[in-house]
Amino acid sequence: MIPSIRYSVIVLGVACAAPVHSDEITVFAAASMTNAMSELEMQFEAATGHDLVVSLAGSSALARQIQQGAPADIFISANPDWMDRLEQDGLVAADTRFDLSNNAIVLVAAGTDAAAVTVGPDMDLAGLLGDGRLAMALVESVPAGIYGKASLESLGLWDSVAPQVAQTDNVRAALAFVAVGEAPYGIVYATDAVAEDSVTVVGTFPPDTHPPIVYPAAAMAESDNPLNQSFLDFLRGAEARAAFERQGFVVVAD
CATH class of the missing domain: 3.40.190.10 (Periplasmic binding protein-like II)
Incomplete structure (x- = not known):
């Protein structure tokens, strides 16, 4: 069974979410990461006391939401091309992008x-x-x-x-x-x-x-959330690695 996870609602081309506060971080993640993100949500909140809000959809839909101004702090795409497009638009924070995992x-x-x-x-x-x-x-x-x-x-x-x-x-x-x-x-x-x-x-x-299946992650340039780097570091940590591997991902991030 697919575990429950909190979603922000996407309506009329814009993701509707509560304003981002210093104790909350919003992550847009590919729908194929549903189970892994459910685990990470619990782990991150337990470890930090901060609130993790996750929006899950196709990478293309999420990227378009970000292009239209949706309030994402972090984006995890199932395809480098969509992250490339955001980067070309100046929407990816410099020096935050890295390859997280592979799939089949x-x-x-x-x-x-x-x-x-x-x-x-x-x-x-x-x-x-x-x-x-x-x-x-x-x-x-x-x-x-x-x-x-x-x-x-x-x-x-x-x-x-x-x-x-x-x-x-x-x-x-x-x-x-x-x-x-x-x-x-x-x-x-x-x-x-x-x-x-x-x-x-x-x-x-x-x-x-087919092209290599690579999931890049990055912070968004429009976000000034102080939790961004902490969450990206968390994605590279042992707990996140174990969660991804339990769901069948091959983790490539150091």
Whole structure:
């Protein structure tokens, strides 16, 4: 089951959150980090006595919110490209960006006893789908969807399944689509599959079929929150590393 976590509400293109005080820090994080951020929220608050407010969504949606002035202190993206865009816009605080973790993308099937498949050019994904849908995050903007499409194109499978792709706003929505049986298969992060007992990982996409999956983290230039550096240091610490690794991330931050 996916644990509960506090969300700030995103309405009409702007993230609605309480004003940031010195005892509160707001983190925008990719939806694929839901479980890990739930752990980190409890750990950070217990260790510091400060309040951690987390907004979770697709990295593209969060980046656009920041571009529109949303009050984020920290951004953790599932894709370097979206952090690059914010950096190019002057919205990333100098010398705060670092690569936090890596991930993998997997093919998941509905149910707990689906048969494994060999993910490669000979995989008959269209045949596996039949008349069903392939659940994926938005393939042109959400990192998990971008990586998934890149892999399918690299394997020569995209054209055969593209008409059956059901795109969702973020990777957790794609996972839920499979978990409830609305789609027989989906492409999600390995860490998402760990969080859902109602799906089976039936194959892993070779890492050389898509760009490296890197999660950068940084403070935002518009934020003057004194807790920013403390939280970024916390992300590099032993407790955070253990939380990320429990959810299947490969931590690369020192």
